[in-house]
Each structure stands twice: as C-alpha cells, then as structure tokens.
Amino acid sequence: MHSGTTQTLFIIRHNTTLEFSCPSGVKFASIDNVPGWMSTSLLKQNAGFKLGFWCIEELDGQHVFSIMHNAEMNLIDIDYFARVVMRLVNECDNFEGSVSRALAQLH
Template identity: 60%
Template sequence: MATYKCKDCSHEIISIYRPAECDICGGNNLITLGTKLAINKGEYTMAINKDIFSSNRFRSTIQGYCREIGWNILDINDNKAVLVFQMSSGNSQTLYIIRYENTLEFSCPSGVKFDDIDDIPHQLSTWLLIKNSKFKIGFWCIEEIGGRQVFSIMHNAEMSLIDVNYFNKVVLKLINDCDEFEEAIESALH
C-alpha cells in the first residue's frame, strides 16, 4: 500500500496500485510519498498510521470514497456526512458519518421509534442484543433522536484503519441490516 500526492491539488491517495489520475482534480501529476504496511484482519485489509480523516480532509476523503464506490452524498461538512440509499425493498435508508477526535461513527437509524423508554418491548431489545453477539461489523443500540427512542445500527472505527474497502463494507452492512430489521418488524405487524 502506498500514498500518492497530486502535485496539482495536493490531494493524497492511498492505494495498492499507482492511480492513473487524482480522484479529486483528475490530474495525472502524482508523486509517491511512501509506502505503508497493512494489517490483515481476516476479510479486511486496513491502512495504518494514516489520518486521512483529519478535520481539513474529512470532506475530501468521504467525497473521494463515495465517488470511487459510486454513491451520492446528500449533505457533508468538515465533521459530518449524510448518505441516503434507495433499497430494493422500496425503503430508503439514511446513514450518518460523524467525525470525532480519532473515531468515525457510522449510524443508520431505523424507522422503529418509541415515545418513551418504557414503551420498548423487551423481547425486541433481547433479540437485537443476541444479534449483536454475532456481528463483527455494527451493533444495535437505542439512541434518542428528536425526543424519541430509536433503534439504530452503528459502527465506530478508528479513523486510521478506514480505507475505501472497509468504508464500503461498513456502510453496506449497516444499511442492509437496518433494512432487514425494518422489513422483519413490518412483517411481524401484519
């Protein structure tokens, strides 16, 4: 894995292969900054010692990853990005990416909401906790959004470990699991 810098716009690209052009400006005047070792964590290879999500690079990194994967961004600033996906079920899933000091939080709130914590069926919480024990990516939680208790699936990751492949896997896992959860609840209610 190596880091390349575009001489035209100063964007840095981390890639296994030398890119033909900069994914930001399209320039082909790239220099090699150095190589980085990778950690092999089973299915995922992650970059190390690289803060490509620093406050001044969060936006460009998310935009570059989404452009490479083919996703559109609904809203983005230096600390938060919002992506919306149209699912094959007909539902749409909204995914939030929030930048903290050293961590990115990926969050996909479901449409399953309760006015009060005491209204949440304990069987549902237990079922989701059991599912959590089987996940390597993501976990179910209850978060307060707009004064209501919302089941959300989240994933927190050290910024320096997130390359485009890991980013893709995390986002797809969260939106697909959230959609399956909503479909299961819908089916149980009818």
C-alpha cells in the same frame, strides 16, 4: 434499498474515530414503551456481528433502534468503508422489514 425504502446513514467524527449510524424507522416516545423482547433479540444478534451493533439512540425526543459502527479513522480504507456502510444499511432494512411483516400478521 431492494425493499423500496430509503435508509439514511450518518457519519459523525469524534476526534480520530468515525461513528457510522443508521437509525431505523422503529421508534418509541418513551423508553418504557420499548419491547424487551425486541431489545433482547437485537442484543443476541450483536454477539455474532463483526461489523456494527444495535443500540437505542434518542433522536428528536424519540427512542430509536439504530445500528452503529465505530472505527478509528486511520484503519479505514475504501473497502472497509464500503463494507461498513453496506452492512449497516442492509441490516437496518432487514430489521425494518421483519418488524413490518410481524405487524402485518397482527392485523
């Protein structure tokens, strides 16, 4: 990524649907530790998205902010696939950068 970080995107097949998932590095040991303001901000962003949505996934015992997109396989062509992948990894990278900048200002 332009930020110098690496983003991982998972593609999981559920019957005729593909789930694209890009987990961020923003994770919490307990769901109770997830800041409400952060969740609210991402939910507000969801309302303006045509591709992708923010969610909290449980991965390896951690609660992780991830950006996902679900699509029926028969609707996906190479252009749509590329748009989804680029959108998710770029949004995830932007989110991580925002969190990093906010944390740097606290110190």
